[in-house]
Structures are given as structure tokens and as C-alpha cells.
Amino acid sequence: MSRVPPVSKECAVLFADLVGSTQLYERMGDTAAFALIDRCLRAMRDSVVGSSGRVIKMTGDGLLATFRACDHAADTALAIHRDISGLPLAHHFSLGVRTGFHFGPVIETGDDIYGESVNIAARLSELGSHGRAIVSTEAAVRLSEHFQHMVRPMPPRVVKGVARSVEMCELRCEHSEHVTHIGGLNLNTGKQEMRVYHGGRVWLVGAEHTRLRMGRDAGVDILVKDARASRQHCDLEFRRDRFILTDRSSNGTFVTIEGQHEFALTREEVVIDGHGWLAFGSPRSAASDVVEFFCLG
Structure with a gap:
């Protein structure tokens, strides 16, 4: 054949x-x-x-x-x-x-x-x-x-x-109801936006809504289930065209930027960019709950 x-x-x-x-x-x-x-x-x-x-x-x-x-x-x-x-x-x-x-x-x-x-x-x-x-x-x-x-x-x-x-x-x-919009993402505006993923949902952070709160408290935007997380663990804010991560926890926020080494943030703030992950109270390799983010624009 x-x-x-x-x-x-x-x-x-x-x-x-x-x-x-x-x-x-x-x-x-x-x-x-x-x-x-x-x-x-x-x-x-x-x-x-x-x-x-x-x-x-x-x-x-x-x-x-x-x-x-x-x-x-x-x-x-x-x-x-x-x-x-x-x-x-x-x-x-x-x-x-x-x-x-x-x-x-x-x-x-x-x-x-x-x-x-x-x-x-x-x-x-x-x-x-x-x-x-x-x-x-x-x-x-x-x-x-x-x-x-x-x-x-x-x-x-x-x-x-x-x-x-x-x-x-x-x-x-x-389905659209599974996406939580904070600010708004328009591909044609040239605005900076950060897309945050957790538990199958998506949050958009930008100039129109500048703050995303994370932790174990029921009143936060992203509810973290890791036992090592604090009730008010950390905030992600858009300030002066930059994304600022502020840790407010007892055990720290562990930050991994793609291509870089993980570092711990404790009661301080840092500018984050690009693509990466946040873990709460422990390194990402040992965490039971992780947030992923992408910076767009």
C-alpha cells in the first residue's frame, strides 16, 4: 500500500x-x-x-x-x-x-x-x-x-x-456572571489593568476601581481559605500608574514574579508587574490557596 x-x-x-x-x-x-x-x-x-x-x-x-x-x-x-x-x-x-x-x-x-x-x-x-x-x-x-x-x-x-x-x-x-469586574478592561484604551485569578473567578483592577482586598475575612474581595492567611491579609492597589501590593498579615505574603525567585513581604509594600502568583502565609509550593495575576497594558 x-x-x-x-x-x-x-x-x-x-x-x-x-x-x-x-x-x-x-x-x-x-x-x-x-x-x-x-x-x-x-x-x-x-x-x-x-x-x-x-x-x-x-x-x-x-x-x-x-x-x-x-x-x-x-x-x-x-x-x-x-x-x-x-x-x-x-x-x-x-x-x-x-x-x-x-x-x-x-x-x-x-x-x-x-x-x-x-x-x-x-x-x-x-x-x-x-x-x-x-x-x-x-x-x-x-x-x-x-x-x-x-x-x-x-x-x-x-x-x-x-x-x-x-x-x-x-x-x-x-458565563458572564462568573467574572467579577473591578474597573473595566478595554483593549483600545491603552490603560493599565491587572487581571487577578482565584477559584475560577476573575477580577479586573484598574484606574476606575483601585483596590482589591484579600484575606480570610468575609468582607474582603478575594476570600482566602488557607489557615495561615490573616483576616485582612493584603491589598492590591492601583496608585499613580503602578500596582502596589501591601501586606497587612501576621505570616507574610509570598510573591513570585515569573522568571524570578519568590520573596516574602511582611508588613510592607512593593510594586508588582508582569505575571506572577501570591501565596498567603507560606511559600507557594506549600500553599493551599494561591492567587495568580497578569498585568496588562
Whole structure:
């Protein structure tokens, strides 16, 4: 039998992967866990086909798919997040999904695809989380106006297997009521904004609302459940075009800026920027509750 010659083409490449599926077998039992995972995977396949995509292969608890248009990939990402979130058992057992897609050249040989674009899409999906797909800028600029309001820029990152840093955005896939807006983010204003992630929710801090409070007290903006956190643990403020983190705790706030060493902040303040994480009362490696942030603009 003669082999199908390789074909080079450009397309949108999407990866989707279930998160938390391994623990299901212990918590639900083999039969019930397999049935739920299979239902999720079938829903993911149906989403691809329903958006005029092609399932290249199943990848363990996920899939690889291609699309002619980036809008179709975005449609699929939204549908997958919606469908998985809508399954009561998936929600109860904290089963989530990560998605990411990129647009670029691939080599197609029979039933598989190869190339840097495939690797980029895979790495982007690893950065995804519940309610957001990670999209390369190459894909984001090809999205129609219908999707543009759902896209927010992220800092470029170096990802495994790619020599250059990858410019990326997030595509919001969660329902609007799951996003808490502090200030407002407008991609065309040039204003500085900070996007803060915790517990599947998103807060936006900017010039219109300058303060975000974190701690164990019920009256704060971000309720931290780590026992080592103080009731009024720390504040994140926007002052004079800078983001200022002020620690008010007993055990300190541990700050990690991507690419730098973690440091502890105790009863003092510091300017933070870029992409990083906050842990409360202990280093991030030992923390049970972590906040992630991105500075935009």
C-alpha cells in the first residue's frame, strides 16, 4: 500500500484535555468514572464536528482537532467549556477542561498532523483553565468581531519546545456572571489593568476601581481559605500608574514574579508587574490557596 504524501497547509489547531479525570476512578469507581469521562469525550468530539472541524485523534482524556477558520476553533472551545460545565456530575467531582488553539502551518500525513503549530497549540492548552481558553496572537487576530470582545491579551511566554516567546491571549469561555469586574478592561484604551485569578473567578483592577482586598475575612474581595492567611491579609492597589501590593498579615505574603525567585513581604509594600502568583502565609509550593495575576497594558 502506498503512503499518502505529506501535505503542507495552514489551519487552526486546537487541543482540549479533561482535568481531574484520573482521580475520578478512585472517587466514583471504575464503571461510573469511565461512563462520565466517555460522555465528556463524546461531547468534545460533537463540539468539533458541530463547528465544521476535524478530529485528528484522541489524546488520552482529550483530543486534537483542526479547523479551517479560527472562529470555528473558538466556537468549539466555548462549546466544550459550556458542555463540560453543564454536566452535574462533572461539576460535583470538579472535572474541568483545558483548551488552547493556534493558527499556523502544519504537515498533514494521512490521519495525523505535525509541526511547530501543533506543539504551540498543545502548550497553550496546558496554560488553560476552567472558563478560559488560551489562544495565540496569530489565531486571535483572525477572529471575527463577534469573538473580539471575549479576548484579552496576556504577557508573552516561553513555552517548552518553542525557541521564541509565544504571544498569547485568553478567550473567556465562562458565563458572564462568573467574572467579577473591578474597573473595566478595554483593549483600545491603552490603560493599565491587572487581571487577578482565584477559584475560577476573575477580577479586573484598574484606574476606575483601585483596590482589591484579600484575606480570610468575609468582607474582603478575594476570600482566602488557607489557615495561615490573616483576616485582612493584603491589598492590591492601583496608585499613580503602578500596582502596589501591601501586606497587612501576621505570616507574610509570598510573591513570585515569573522568571524570578519568590520573596516574602511582611508588613510592607512593593510594586508588582508582569505575571506572577501570591501565596498567603507560606511559600507557594506549600500553599493551599494561591492567587495568580497578569498585568496588562
